[in-house]
Amino acid sequence: MWRKNLPAILLLNMLGMVLFLSYYLPAHHGFWFSIDSSIFFYFNQHLATSPAFLNAVAVTNNRLFDGCSLLAMGLLYLSFYLKQDAAGRRRLVVTGVVMLLTAVVLNQLGHLLPVSHVSPSLYFPHVNRVSELTGIPTKDASRDSFPGDHGMMLIIFACFMWRYFTKTAFALALAIVVVFSLPRLMIGAHWFSDIAVGSLSVVLVGLSWWLLTPACDHLITWLDRRLPHKGSRAA
Template sequence: MSLRPILLLNLIGLLLLLSWWQTLAPFWPALNAWVFHAFNQTLTADNLGWVNLVAALNTRTFDAISFLVMVAVLLLAVSRDQREGRLWHWFGVGFVMLFSAGVIALINNELPYGHPSPTLYFQSLGEPVNLTTQLVNFSTKDTAGNSFPGDHGMMLMVFAAFMMRFADRPCAILAAAMIPLFSLPRIIAGGHWLEDVFMGSLSISLLLLPWLLLTPLAPGAVAAIERLASRLDLPFSR
């Protein structure tokens, strides 16, 4: 095991956090505000087709679709793996991934910092804000009392990281592409700041996931599940 890639990824994560320190690099507030206003000004009654699309992409139904796409990518990775006992190998990958995502979610909940979504923030300043919830007739989400870090983006990053570690390149690329595609709707609707995902979620991922995936920890846990299945002579085990 080499510590160099782990420390390099940790350094990138620390630099991202350092870029958030406004006394050193005050560009995040300006960039956040610019991105929010650029998208928010398009969410008007004159663009109801666009508004309905953005609102639909921020529903629980689309969250379920996102999850199904992740399952499809995972199944694609299984189908492309021709090794003996691959089903228990990938069951182990899925189990360790879900357990890791749960632990990271708990860590996120204990972070001492948080802030409201841009929609709530600019409303508190008395600025006019376009809300998709006021323009569509179905349940959607465009606000959050605490939007930092982006939990949806974090789960996408956990999935992509595991695919990069255990799947082949095409599946890893698909998983990585899902991060901007599926997290962008939250940013467009104003439920998250840009920094919530591409600074908060990303920096935490770069600090935690390398120690899980580039050490024997996660691979060892997956291998242990495979050995247990084999020892118990379970179907499809080696």
């Protein structure tokens, strides 16, 4: 019975709402602004003093590098896919489709939150911009960085690893979250709170009702039955 998870669901919802309100209610976002600005300026100062760091940040924020995060998630998923029989592989494909649909829906809901701001690279004047320092096409700014779309997708992937796979898979997925979220912070395209507050609060509230109840399982099972099977013929 999923109702045994109700206390955990309510707790996660409370944590998500408290997290968001701790950012939304205080003037100038309270202590979050101090954390955000400290992290931004720590990395930003090194962009002008370390060519190796500058180039690494430029490369890891190029749109092509986003494919590396998809590759990392895909390889982790593939490691489980290859161990399954035909039915198991089909269900994993359907689960992946549901995960993508979940990410799209939660991302859209996240942008309904009453917060909108530019990235720190646009908020603070006279800062180091990677695109200007290197000439490399890279994502070093955003006109609407809250919540962090990229970070939210990574966190959702980690949560699905926790729900449907193993503890090891979950640990590896968390490592993927850190590795591929960090470049956005180092370049100044996102505030730390875009991910730690924006992305995480949406996931805590939304996924708790989705993954800790039969809802997600039911959709996976329904799609598994409804989608055409290989070799099936239309009536």
